[in-house]
Amino acid sequence: LVSLVHKEKDSQHMLDPSGHKDVKADLEKCKEKINANMQRDLDYDKMTKEERESLVGPERLLSLHRALKEVGNPRKTLIAIHSTIGQLVDQLDDMLGELLSGDEEVNEGGAGLKGKEGQEGALSGIKLYKGETLLELTERWKLLQNKLYDEETETFDLSRVPDVHDNVRFDMLHNPHLGLTETLQKLYDLAKSMADCVVPQEYGITVQEKRDIGAKMCHTLLEKINYDLTIARTDNQVDMRYLINMDYSADLPINSMGRRVRSRLYFTSESHLHSMLNVLRFESTKENSVPSPLSERGRKILANASELCYLTQVVIRLFEDTQKPSEDPKRFRVEILFSPGATATPRHMAELYREKDAARFDTEKLQKISIEGLTCTQVEEFFEQAIRDGKTSEDADESSKGTDVSDAEKETKKKKKAKKNKLIKAAASKPAVIDKVNEKADIGSNKVESKVEDAASDIVEEASALLSKEVISDSASTELVEDHDCKEHVPEEAEVNMQDGATNDGVHVWQNAALAGVLIGASCYLVMAMTKRR
Secondary structure, eight states, rough: OOOGOOOOOGGEEEEEEEOOHHHHHHHHHHHHHHHHTTTOOOGGGOOOOHHHHHHHHTTTTHHHHHHHHHHOOOHHHHHHHHHHHHHHHHHHHHHHHHHTOOOBBOOOTTTOEEOOOSSSEESSSSSSGOOOHHHHHHHHHHHHHHHHEEETTTTTTGGHHHHHHHHHHHHHOOOGGGGGGGHHHHHHHEEEEEEEHHHHGGGSHHHHHHHHHHHHHHHHHHHHHHHHHHHHHHHOOOOOOOOOOOGGGGSOOOTTTTTTTTOOOOOHHHHHHHHHHHHHHHHSTTTOOOOOOOOOHHHHHHTTTOOOTTTEEEEEEEEEESSTTTTGGGGGEEEEEEOOOOOGGGGGGGTTTTOOOOGGGGOOOOEEEEEOOOHHHHHHHHHHHHHHOOOOOHHHHHHHHHHHHHHHHHHHHHHHHHHHHHHHHHOOOOHHHHHHHHHHHHHHHHOOOOOOOHHHHHHHHHHHTTTOOOOOTTTOOOEEEEOOTOOOOOEEEEOOOSSHHHHHHHHHHHHHHHHHHHHHHHHHHHHHHHHHHO
């Protein structure tokens, strides 16, 4: 199956976390609202329904209201988080002090320090995860402590709450041997509840905001998914790259081994996952809007997902019923599945023997969240409307800019073509031109990699330079027509006006004939070279 994977380098732009200026402005507004709302000194039990919805949105957002209930009082919880980080920093400073004083109890072999419970683990930083030292770990937590709370204004920066949650989870997973499990666990409980309130609101507080920000942020990703669905549905060409290797048929529980497999894996960020799920669950409020492809059960599953962890998955499966006619929309059926990933708490891993716990690899099972009988046409129509809704002013500017660039390129090509024709028609010139053109033709014949048009353009431009800006009469013009058999090139127009006297006429005729012959020879060389290359 690995051999079927192909990476698209051009898809990296879909991972832009913030997108356009309009999206950034919307995200900043959400952060301002969060900072204002989630620092209020209010107890959950004493809040009215309106106050709760002002903090975390409508009641249909089940996970947010559940997290707010766990938080209780937002400001008191923030104070407790800041205080617990202070306790953690003090403990880390004590460890550093022991290391500097030389009074620490060292394990045999010098592998580090002994923990409070006799656990053998390195406290000095030698065996911390990914080579991090104890000093670096301490400075990491001190920085978070200072960034989270501003003592002068007595305000908290709620954008640091997800950072606290990520860091405490990281240390519980990877540095359990420090002997700080009790403090880390307390901090984890506080930070997770607050992060469950804050993170989903960063991508919109009201339902309308969630839909608008999601459509803008995932605009490019939705276009790509919609395009891939269309290709999978309409492309009937047999491509061996998308067929399973039959040598391994006995090992694979697949019924129809001969079918095409068109899998697309989109590895994206948490911000895009939140945004895309918001698009799927909340349909547009505009007239004639396409209904959401999710079922009521699917919406409840998403509403109860408090956190999108590592390996969160949104799976879109496309099935084809070959028994139905091609014009029947039900020929192509779609299922959408969802899993919040590795949601297990890191507590069971905060032991030195965590390697024996296989449950740490588990992820939540995929659950179907789409409606029954969902057709591919319905999904495509829903995505197309979301793509239209997600277009920003910057998208319009880029589209207009692209049109302007295209027109400019056409005008440039037109001018180059006119210049080339004018130079070719400039037949009456000096003998030095003939020698220079002949030399240029010999060089061009040796460069098989060059294109015929580019090389011919170089020859003509060199001839133009040697003419010394001399004005040539349009009456002495010659146009060449290429013969693909390369036997000869015949001028369409080889007539020269005979009004300047017999002597001048003879000179012009011979000059025209010589220059035309040289150009014919050069063209033959280039055509032969290109033929040989092909």
